[in-house]
């Protein structure tokens with residue numbers, strides 16, 4: 001095992017940025033279950049906090065409540081018990097400093113890529129010239145120069161997801177909630193988008209909570225990984241990634257520690273146990 005210096009681990013938040021940007025305190029979420037007296041307990045007693053500038057991934061079996069957790073972070077769902085704080089403020093509804101990105105790009109098919117990117121800025125009431133400037137910058141940053149006047153159907157899946165990322169970042173949110181944003185993409189496109197995302201998050205020192213089923217993606221992108229149990233989802237383990245190159249996941253993927261770390265996650269998730277392969 002390599003021992004990395006603090007300098008090599010520069011992706012991690014600095015000591016002066018230890019303030020919690022996202023905090024879940026004793027959060028439980030129940031949903032009424034159709035035709036049953038007992039509600040579905042989606043997540044149970046979630047307690048964790050994420051520092052400003054930190055990127056944290058959440059992994060866990062399907063249906064364990066990962067999306068529910070994210071929806072509570074962004075104020076779309078309210079917890080049944082407990083509290084969620086973003087930027088030190090209790091979440092009671094949609095949070096302004098937060099942006100959301102999903103597996104489906106959710107671009108509006110009738111708007112050009114440029115106007116899709118401008119959407120959040122329009123909602124904020126920003127003047128047209130400013131919106132255009134920001135959209136132009138985001139097109140460049142997300143490697144979509146020349147495609148501003150195209151419509152979503154004219155773009156590949158990877159390009160649409162780039163456009164969704166551009167739209168997510170256009171309003172300059174401090175906190176990003178990403179729900180399997182790359183899971184529908186092919187392996188190569190996914191790695192390139194991960195690289196772009198990591199660089200942008202690093203440059204702008206954003207805080208991000210990232211859901212994925214891809215264990216290597218979680219290791220390549222994050223400072224820390226929260227592992228959830230099957231439903232009702234609880235956090236069963238918290239793993240510090242402690243590797244350099246957070247801003248360069250293409251290179252981080254090549255480090256020798258990746259394999260053993262992925263192995264540890266597979267054990268925690270019981271991948272391969274009770275499966276048809278045995």
Ligand SMILES: Nc1ncnc2c1ncn2[C@@H]1O[C@H](COP(=O)(O)OP(=O)(O)OP(=O)(O)O)[C@@H](O)[C@H]1O
Nearest residue numbers: 031032040042061062063064065066067068069231
């Ligand atoms: N709006 C809702 N109404 C009722 N039940 C819901 C609702 N949203 C989620 N659930 C239930 O909560 C549980 C957790 O769902 P959730 O979508 O959060 O899981 P997940 O971990 O994101 O799964 P996946 O990995 O498949 O995306 C499931 O049993 C689901 O049916």
Ligand SMILES: [Mg+2]
Nearest residue numbers: 066067068179
């Ligand atoms: Mg989900």
